[in-house]
Amino acid sequence: MNGLTKRSVAILIFSTFLFTYGWSQQKNRPVEGAYFFKNWWAPNFVGVPVDLDNSDYEYSAVSPTGDTIVMKNVNIRKMYTDEDILIFPDRKFHYKNAGLFEHTYTFGAEHFSWDFKYIRSFEFPLEVGIGAGVQTNTLSFPTGSGYFWANVLSLPTYIQASYKFLGNRNKVYLKGAVGLANNVSTWQIPEVSNHLFARAGLGVLFSSRNRFKHFFEIGQSYSGASGEAQSWDDNVTGNVRFSNVQFYRFTFTYGFQFGK
Structure with missing residues (x-):
């Protein structure tokens, strides 16, 4: 050859x-409408927001498994929307x-x-x-x-x-x-x-x-x-x-x- x-x-x-x-x-498949939360004192989290009113205290989001999680604003280091990145349930992502x-x-x-x-x-x-x-x-x-x-x-x-x-x-x-x-x-x-x-x-x-x-x-x-x-x-x-x-x-x- x-x-x-x-x-x-x-x-x-x-x-x-x-x-x-x-x-x-x-x-x-990516999670539609999801946000990716990078936290200071807790694991990173993927969820669809149910309460995102820019409160000084907390955000509420529903995870891909259906659980509702409440995060304090002070613990969130950075937040990405589905316009910024392509987000998957296991917290892996691609930049958009x-x-x-x-x-x-x-x-x-x-x-x-x-x-x-x-x-x-x-x-x-x-x-x-x-x-x-x-x-x-x-x-x-x-x-x-x-x-x-x-x-x-x-x-x-x-x-x-x-x-x-x-x-x-x-x-x-x-x-x-x-x-x-x-x-x-x-x-x-x-x-x-x-x-x-x-x-x-x-x-x-x-x-x-x-x-x-x-x-x-x-x-x-x-x-x-x-x-x-x-x-x-x-x-x-x-x-x-x-x-x-x-x-x-x-x-x-x-x-x-x-x-x-």
């Missing part, structure tokens, strides 16, 4: 898992309208990327944002004794959008990004040109009871470069020129979102 076939099989298996997993989550920070690690064959992003959820399930990171792609050059390698260092900047299309508690999403690679000269690559940068992925975002939301995705990363590499091989005299090298990388990403 060649590399391309293995990659296709891996994508198919992971995609099937995501669709099956997302479909199984349909039974985990919020500013989010993303931090990701992306790995692939001869590829690594470390990114920071600011994301705005304008109208759930759509998110749009900007990002920047540090990225390396490895080049190999044949020599009389084998190969020598050089890493192309980039500082990509880009815009990103994602759309959650399957699942309730845990969301399956499509994500895309496009921008500039911003290739950087190094001792290995003393001369290098700039290039387009793009990335697309399919992943799953997990709900949680706190502000951190973890996610995993598979994807395809694209960039390129032209320039000059410095050889450390004794069989190569002088630097090696390369022109319009394309980097197509199959990638795995782990990341997390941090909300307000």
Whole structure:
């Protein structure tokens, strides 16, 4: 089985898992009209308010099990409505309208990327944002004794959008990004040109009871470069020129979102 076939099989298996997993989550419905109360001295609580008159003393709410709970106002640290977040009976939630920070690690064959992003959820399930990171792609050059390698260092900047299309508690999403690679000269690559940068992925975002939301995705990363590499091989005299090298990388990403 060649590399391309293995990659296709891996994508198919992971995609099937995501669709099956997302479909199984349909039974985990959010609580309609619910509020999420974060308390100072008691466990966080999900309930539908029955008395929310901004009293100085207490709020009353009905839990998903039908129990009525009275909370003193002084004990409530923060309160979210169903306009802010998507709330589930076990106190796990997703942000609906919020500013989010993303931090990701992306790995692939001869590829690594470390990114920071600011994301705005304008109208759930759509998110749009900007990002920047540090990225390396490895080049190999044949020599009389084998190969020598050089890493192309980039500082990509880009815009990103994602759309959650399957699942309730845990969301399956499509994500895309496009921008500039911003290739950087190094001792290995003393001369290098700039290039387009793009990335697309399919992943799953997990709900949680706190502000951190973890996610995993598979994807395809694209960039390129032209320039000059410095050889450390004794069989190569002088630097090696390369022109319009394309980097197509199959990638795995782990990341997390941090909300307000």
